[in-house]
Amino acid sequence: MKTSVLASLRPRARYSSDTFSNEGLAPVSVGERLQQARVAAGLTVDDLADQTKIRASIIMAIEHDDFSYCGGVTYARGQIRSLAKALRTDAVPILVEFEIQIGMPPSAP
Template sequence: MSIGNSPEDDRPSIGRALQQARIATGLTVEEVSSSTRVRIPIVHAIEEDDFSRCGGDVYARGHIRMLARAVRLDPDPLIAEFDAEHGGRPAPTPAAPLFEAERIRSEPRRPNWTAAMVAAIVAVVGFVGFTLFSGEDEGSGSGSANVAEGSTPDKTTPKPTATKPADPKPAPSESAIAAAPRDKVTVRLSATEGKSWISAKDHNGRLLFDGLLAQGDSKTFQDKERVDLVLGDAGAIDLFVNGKKVDDQFESGQVERLSYTKGDPEVG
């Protein structure tokens, strides 16, 4: 039996390891907060092993990953230690197998040949009647044919209706907001890889949206000067700014705080 603490007992906690690495690299909490966009109170709390201010385990993992990279630490062991202390990552819900749908599907119905025959006979009779009626109409020789209004198609160009058709839901692509006005900043978010909490504010700090964006949903924001974003899971989001897709390689679970103006993404 050995006396004393094992090497694992001497290993610093997650917060202590991040703090020691930050001090060793000569960085202040303010500098780490500026480079990672993690607020100063949250940085202090994490260094004290308090993850309650992160907003949940998903965001806590993202904060740990960003802080570790800022102070030149390998984030994977810290994430593994966090998972071990907090019950591990939640297991993804498996999709229902395709054969389950096949198994509950009802037996295919046999084609109703009787109905098909009746429909064909009605179509033939209708065509013959229309042909005979058209022939009598042409043989009348008069310019004013006795045809009921609307029985023949109007050959004049139809006038456009005043009702504006509903705009189709745009697909998330580089052309999705290609017509964005140049005098404003237009930002579009599409949750293509999963759901993510997002927050959007205008240049005055007014909250435009704060909530969960489900997979497959999209949100578009506009302002005359600037749009500020917070992405809870940046890896799940496709981002379009002023009609162009932003190709940043965000990782799953990564928290991002972003700001865009009218000149972005060229100057962003």
């Protein structure tokens, strides 16, 4: 049986990745990266929602690595790109990690 695309966007158990946190112990997920960047920028979820026009509930879901509320892979990529831009961080490595995290082969950003 084939898994639906939306099912692949739900949070998974820890995945294998070559991206590690500052401690070098655990992989840093897409949501963790974005949340860390938001906190470092001194922004709340509501502040970021106002800047990006992305609903706060979707931002919170993304920060918890639940992309099923994004409306599909294309929308998730766009929302991740918008969040990264608002947080003044490079979206490319985050998008590559997103594709790895949901089990897609990485594509050109």
